[in-house]
Amino acid sequence: SIPTYTLSNGVTIPQIGFGTWQTPDGDTAISSVKAALEAGYRHIDTAAAYGNEASIGQAIADSGIDRSELFITTKLWNTQRGYDTTLKAFDESMGKLGLDYLDLYLIHWPSNGKQFSDWQTINAETWRAFEKLYNDGRIKAIGVSNFLPHHLDALAKTATVTPMVNQIEYHPGFMQTETVDYCNDHNILVQAWSPLGTGKMLTDETLTGIAANYGKSVAQVCIRWCLQTGTLPLPKSVTPHRIRENLDVLDFTLTDADVQTINQLPYIGGSGLNPDTVSF
Ligand code: A2P
Numbered sequence: 001s002i003p004t005y006t007l008s009n010g011v012t013i014p015q016i017g018f019g020t021w022q023t024p025d026g027d028t029a030i031s032s033v034k035a036a037l038e039a040g041y042r043h044i045d046t047a048a049a050y051g052n053e054a055s056i057g058q059a060i061a062d063s064g065i066d067r068s069e070l071f072i073t074t075k076l077w078n079t080q081r082g083y084d085t086t087l088k089a090f091d092e093s094m095g096k097l098g099l100d101y102l103d104l105y106l107i108h109w110p111s112n113g114k115q116f117s118d119w120q121t122i123n124a125e126t127w128r129a130f131e132k133l134y135n136d137g138r139i140k141a142i143g144v145s146n147f148l149p150h151h152l153d154a155l156a157k158t159a160t161v162t163p164m165v166n167q168i169e170y171h172p173g174f175m176q177t178e179t180v181d182y183c184n185d186h187n188i189l190v191q192a193w194s195p196l197g198t199g200k201m202l203t204d205e206t207l208t209g210i211a212a213n214y215g216k217s218v219a220q221v222c223i224r225w226c227l228q229t230g231t232l233p234l235p236k237s238v239t240p241h242r243i244r245e246n247l248d249v250l251d252f253t254l255t256d257a258d259v260q261t262i263n264q265l266p267y268i269g270g271s272g273l274n275p276d277t278v279s280f
Helices: 027-039 053-063 083-097 119-135 149-156 177-185 205-214 218-228 240-245 256-263
Strands: 004-006 012-014 043-045 071-076 102-107 139-145 165-169 189-193 232-234
Touching: 027 053, 027 240, 053 071, 053 083, 071 083, 083 102, 083 119, 102 119, 102 165, 119 139, 119 149, 139 149, 139 189, 149 177, 165 177, 177 189, 205 218, 205 256, 218 232, 218 240, 218 256
Parallel strands: 043 071, 071 102, 102 139, 139 165, 165 189, 189 232
Antiparallel strands: 004 012
């Protein structure tokens, strides 16, 4: 089985999660989550904004896997931030997922987006609702996504519970060192979304060379590198053999020299999304 990390509140979380951003709702989401659960993933990451919560809920229900063995994350969409709107959005996500408790709930983005002019206040109000849901036992752990140090500092001014997780874009060439250092200093686990750089790292020549030395794929090297640098990778795929491949990373270890080489890779691409300026 997959090793776990332990969050600051003692909750354990499988070290690799199944990403579902850009996985279309309906048959694709259902069949790919089923393939993931069959392959041995027990940690599924979704978001209200991905539009696939209902399909993921169906795949979970159909799997017959005991709820206690699963770790399910979803995220509050930007426009739903605020105290009452968060409580309502949470219930909607839970209805779609068909769950009676959630393992991890995240604020999806920190910035103003289209709707708000004061991200500090809206995030503080949202976090108050997260703390209520957490204290009421409806969620096992709460966190944020795409928060940079200044967003985390602002949240800390009014928070009574420190976020247990910050889910950020993280892959070779995009290590976000300042944010990761901040999280490590505050006992916040970093989850890596798009650990393959949305697929853009897969043809990198340095990574291709390293992967060949281990008899592994570049995707597996990226995922392994996330683990060895202390983050929790959330690779996304809708392709069954890739879904299995991305979990088959526990039988090799990158040397320190290879980790260092990967740490030095320049930015060659990723999502291009900036937490300070996203317009949604
Ligand atoms: P697909 O879903 O069609 O299988 P990221 O997790 O960094 O966002 O990357 C996701 C992208 O990488 C998707 O386009 C996905 O394609 C592709 N991908 C995922 N796993 C692999 C793999 N093991 N080999 C090649 N491509 C992969």
